[in-house]
Amino acid sequence: MNTPTPTILLVEDDANDVLLLQRALRKSNLKSHMQVASDGELATSYLCGEGDFADRATYPLPSLVVLDLKLPRKSGLEVLEWIRQQKRPLNLLPVVILTSSRQARDIDKAYELGANFYHVKPGEFDRLLDIVKSLDTYWFFLNETPHLPK
Amino acid sequence: MTLSNFTILLVEDDSNDAVLLQRAFKKAEISTMLQVATDGEEATAYLKGEGKFGDRSQFPFPSLMLLDLKLPRKSGLEVLAWTREQNDEIKNMPVIVLTSSRQTTDIDEAYSLGANSYMAKPEGNFEGLAEMVKSLERARGGE
Numbered sequence: 001m002n003t004p005t006p007t008i009l010l011v012e013d014d015a016n017d018v019l020l021l022q023r024a025l026r027k028s029n030l031k032s033h034m035q036v037a038s039d040g041e042l043a044t045s046y047l048c049g050e051g052d053f054a055d056r057a058t059y060p061l062p063s064l065v066v067l068d069l070k071l072p073r074k075s076g077l078e079v080l081e082w083i084r085q086q087k088r089p090l091n092l093l094p095v096v097i098l099t100s101s102r103q104a105r106d107i108d109k110a111y112e113l114g115a116n117f118y119h120v121k122p123g124e125f126d127r128l129l130d131i132v133k134s135l136d137t138y139w140f141f142l143n144e145t146p147h148l149p150k
Numbered sequence: 151m152t153l154s155n156f157t158i159l160l161v162e163d164d165s166n167d168a169v170l171l172q173r174a175f176k177k178a179e180i181s182t183m184l185q186v187a188t189d190g191e192e193a194t195a196y197l198k199g200e201g202k203f204g205d206r207s208q209f210p211f212p213s214l215m216l217l218d219l220k221l222p223r224k225s226g227l228e229v230l231a232w233t234r235e236q237n238d239e240i241k242n243m244p245v246i247v248l249t250s251s252r253q254t255t256d257i258d259e260a261y262s263l264g265a266n267s268y269m270a271k272p273e274g275n276f277e278g279l280a281e282m283v284k285s286l287e288r289a290r291g292g293e
Contacts, residue, residue, distance in 0.1 A: 092261050107289060111242040116266045117282070120289045134281055142278045144268040146261040147254060 009062035011043040031140040040074025069099040084114040092146040156287040159212035161193040174276035190224025219249040234264045
């Protein structure tokens with residue numbers, strides 16, 4: 001039986017980081033495909049399956065959301081809060097924060113709102129790439145995910 | 151030795167697994183302090199700061215809990231449910247369930263009760279977990 005490739009939804013507005021990541025990840029042996037939402041509204045639309053995103057063949061429901069906090073139109077914390085307010089099983093979607101803030105209050109708030117983990121974005125691109133690869137390994141190889149519809 | 155303010159509470163009654171985990175963490179050069187509770191009651195007492203655990207200089211409040219499900223005196227799921235009913239500090243602490251069960255019901259139940267992650271115990275290899283923990287420690291300024 002073939003298990004379909006899982007999808008990571010990366011919510012990140014830095015177009016440069018996104019471009020570099022996608023290029024680098026194409027060469028890596030990842031277990032997942034990546035979709036990108038460049039602001040908080042697009043992220044929630046994606047998850048709702050609104051508009052274009054209704055096409056789940058092109059825009060599959062992710063098994064992991066990697067979420068920056070500083071986003072246009074809807075902040076990362078608002079997106080996180082929104083996800084946790086949805087009906088089962090969407091509310092159980094694993095969400096990890098990947099952001100530049102090291103502020104204790106951001107970390108505490110993120111865990112309070114239900115983030116699974118909080119990671120700090122390193123300054124160097126190579127280390128950012130490493131984090132994304134290790135997230136892929138951890139969440140799709142090591143971690144047992146809750147049972148979400150495809 | 152680097153001192154970190156990142157303490158991990160491992161709730162595990164199998165001493166072999168505890169040793170394997172400690173070794174993996176040491177190898178990954180995680181500077182964190184690992185505290186071990188060997189049953190569910192000891193875990194909740196630690197978190198509440200009861201008895202000897204009141205001495206937070208010796209038993210710091212953890213930044214992360216690794217929780218086995220099969221425990222004496224109070225099961226892992228009971229401990230997990232209990233944490234989510236406590237004050238903010240305990241309630242918001244990240245919990246990784248680390249257990250031998252791969253049962254769908256256990257997995258889904260753990261997530262419903264607020265587990266941050268669920269890992270079926272690897273066959274003696276905790277390297278992947280160590281890498282993840284290292285990243286979490288970095289966020290809290292452990293490096």
